[in-house]
Each structure stands twice: as structure tokens, then as C-alpha cells.
Amino acid sequence: MNHVTKLVLEMGPLVLFFAINSITHNLMTATLVFVLATVVALAVSFLINRTIPMMPLIGGVFVIIFGGLTLYLQDELFIKIKPTIVNLMFAAILFGGLAMGKLFLKLVLETAFQVTDEGWRRLTWRWGLFFVVLAIANEVVWRNFGTDFWVAFKVWAVTPITLLFGLAQVPVILKHQLPEEEKAEA
Structure with a gap:
């Protein structure tokens, strides 16, 4: 995987989180996009490499867990x-x-x-x-x-x-x- 693709997959969800929050001023919507973009980024990383690097995987799991709790509990x-x-x-x-x-x-x-x-x-x-x-x-x-x-x-x-x-x-x-x-x- 080239460096640009790696950067987009690692930083893309976070940048989307910021962009959606800036546009909507709604943390719940931004969190939903963050979680979904993280899942997509991890899936694309796996499709390209047939593995997911450890740090993005750990970060992604935490985004999914804490983002999921945020959305489920609306907190x-x-x-x-x-x-x-x-x-x-x-x-x-x-x-x-x-x-x-x-x-x-x-x-x-x-x-x-x-x-x-x-x-x-x-x-x-x-x-x-x-x-x-x-x-x-x-x-x-x-x-x-x-x-x-x-x-x-x-x-x-x-x-x-x-x-x-x-x-x-x-x-x-x-x-x-x-x-x-x-x-x-x-």
C-alpha cells in the first residue's frame, strides 16, 4: 500500500468526523460517519493488504466501541x-x-x-x-x-x-x- 493510500485510510475517518461536525454541528451525526468511515477504512485496508496493521486496528476497535456507545446511549x-x-x-x-x-x-x-x-x-x-x-x-x-x-x-x-x-x-x-x-x- 502506498503512503498516500495509507494516510487517507488512517486519517480519512477523523477528517470526515471533523468535516461533518463542522457542517452539521451535530456530534451524533459526526460520530455515525466516523464509525462508518472507520469500518470502511479497515475493510479497504484488509482488501488491499490481506491484513490490518495493529495500530489502526486497535484505534478502529475503540472508535467502533465508544462511537457505538455514544450513538446507542445518545451520550x-x-x-x-x-x-x-x-x-x-x-x-x-x-x-x-x-x-x-x-x-x-x-x-x-x-x-x-x-x-x-x-x-x-x-x-x-x-x-x-x-x-x-x-x-x-x-x-x-x-x-x-x-x-x-x-x-x-x-x-x-x-x-x-x-x-x-x-x-x-x-x-x-x-x-x-x-x-x-x-x-x-x-
Whole structure:
């Protein structure tokens, strides 16, 4: 799958969520579109690759569960707390792995980056803390601002901040890269 298709499948449902909410100012309608677009994106991803990458699958399951609860119970709370729960879950998995001596981030990303275990530990701490910060930010925004602001924050602030945070990790990746001969063995 090319990068543009991957980006559209991963970001498309979220952009549609924002667009529909902006047009209708109705979170229920936007949530319905979000859930349906997520199901379509996962299905298309499967048809193209004969598999669904782990992170989009996990995110998609949470969208379907929390979006479904939002729609079924007609309560915005569920879609608004989804980012908090997902981010805290990711942080707990990363920190729990560290406590058990496991580098779960390495398991997910080692095909993309070959770094030392020390590098993976540093990245795991950083990403774990970042997920906690995202969870706190989500709680502050949905509890203190209107729904339209929360949706815009979710799409236009969290996504770029996450990309910038990822880019800020490049020096750690470069500093802890495996030597070329170890990369070949990995």
C-alpha cells in the first residue's frame, strides 16, 4: 500500500468526523460517519493488504466501541472520553512493559527503526509520558470547552502535536541506532 493510500485510510475517518461536525454541528451525526468511515477504512485496508496493521486496528476497535456507545446511549461522553482511555491504555502498556523488562514499543516499531535497547527504553518513557499528557489535555478540553472546539482540537491540534513529538524523537533514534552489521542481523 502506498503512503498516500495509507494516510487517507488512517486519517480519512477523523477528517470526515471533523468535516461533518463542522457542517452539521451535530456530534451524533459526526460520530455515525466516523464509525462508518472507520469500518470502511479497515475493510479497504484488509482488501488491499490481506491484513490490518495493529495500530489502526486497535484505534478502529475503540472508535467502533465508544462511537457505538455514544450513538446507542445518545451520550456524547463516550466519544469524548475515548482519547483519554486509549492514551492512558497505551501509556499503561508501555510503562507496564518497562516494569516487566519488556520493550513493547520495540515490538511494534522495530521493523521501522533499528535502535539499541537503551534507545527503545528512552523512547518508551517518552511516548508513555506523551500519552499521559494527551490524556490530560483531552480531559481539560472536553470538560472546559464546547463540543466543536473539542472536535477541532482532536483533529487540528492532537494530530500535528503527535507528528511533531514523533519528529522530536529522531535525535534519540539517531543517537541509539544499531551499527550497520547489527541492523543486517536484526
